[in-house]
Amino acid sequence: MAKAHRSARGPRPSSIARVPGIDYAELDAMFGYALRRAQIAAFEAFARASDGIGITPPRFTALVILQTNPGISQSVLGDVLGTARSGAMLLTDWLEHRGLAERRHRPDDGRAWGLYLTPKGGRVVETLRRRVRQQDKRFAARLGGRERRELLRLLEKLAA
């Protein structure tokens, strides 16, 4: 059976279906592996919601953070995303080149920029938030309400 070509959109290969006839041994009982599989599925859901303009999870995170925390600096944005300053800078460039965000001089500190969404960025992030939230809900739809709350609680406990 020919394997369907991948969409060339997401950075991940995905395709997490179990291969018939393969013994996965203890992998199925390990949290690291289970988390990876679930995260790939979540990433695919995200890709469906953000399809079209190259928004990746870190870019989406940055847009939300910029909307909720206007005037944040690139360094702090990097801290939030867990990337080096240089990465936060390239990400900011990407947003700025597309007219979604802008750098403004800070009166109090000549070294740092304050980052802000543009009006266009504000509209885009509003649409994105709605679609991503909706897709996230659809993604978790095979869990019941109690299960969803429990899963979020357990994940938070692990990551904290």
Place this chain on the structure above:
Amino acid sequence: MAKAHRSARGPRPSSIARVPGIDYAELDAMFGYALRRAQIAAFEAFARASDGIGITPPRFTALVILQTNPGISQSVLGDVLGTARSGAMLLTDWLEHRGLAERRHRPDDGRAWGLYLTPKGGRVVETLRRRVRQQDKRFAARLGGRERRELLRLLEKLAA
């Protein structure tokens, strides 16, 4: 405060601590984001267990799969890992160059290799499995037994 240099071991930046004073908006209520954070934490636990010889999660998975499914082909290995054939081949090269796995001709099919662990590979994977399982257990130790079972069940339900 100077940021500590990262260990240059893992492929991920990690550093998932929440930044004080930042409003994360609905990110905290989204499964995609929660999964990503938990997975980064799990990856750090994995890195602690596999430290030293460059074993990454996909390489560990490949070693376990090779031990449990001797004679598997590179294509099927790629299917299991969710990567293209070329990636499975580079991974196989990596294992072979380190004396952990070997390619053997198949009598029934002149195109495909059968992949096998070497004796050294068998010893290495045994040690790794023990350490990774232990670290995985330690990683989940902040959950109770019932919570751990519930989490695995919920993750499986999401990924299936």
Place this chain on the structure above:
DNA sequence: TATTGTTATACTCTATAACTATA
């Protein structure tokens, strides 16, 4: 001195496509 942003560089991972040899 320390920090912010910047730039250049390099490395890892992995996809794609073309090629070969077998089936």
Place this chain on the structure above:
DNA sequence: TATAGTTATAGAGTATAACAATA
């Protein structure tokens, strides 16, 4: 024709290090 493996290439993502301007 189809499949397994191989090879070459390219792109994304991100770390590191050095530098200038500012604190």
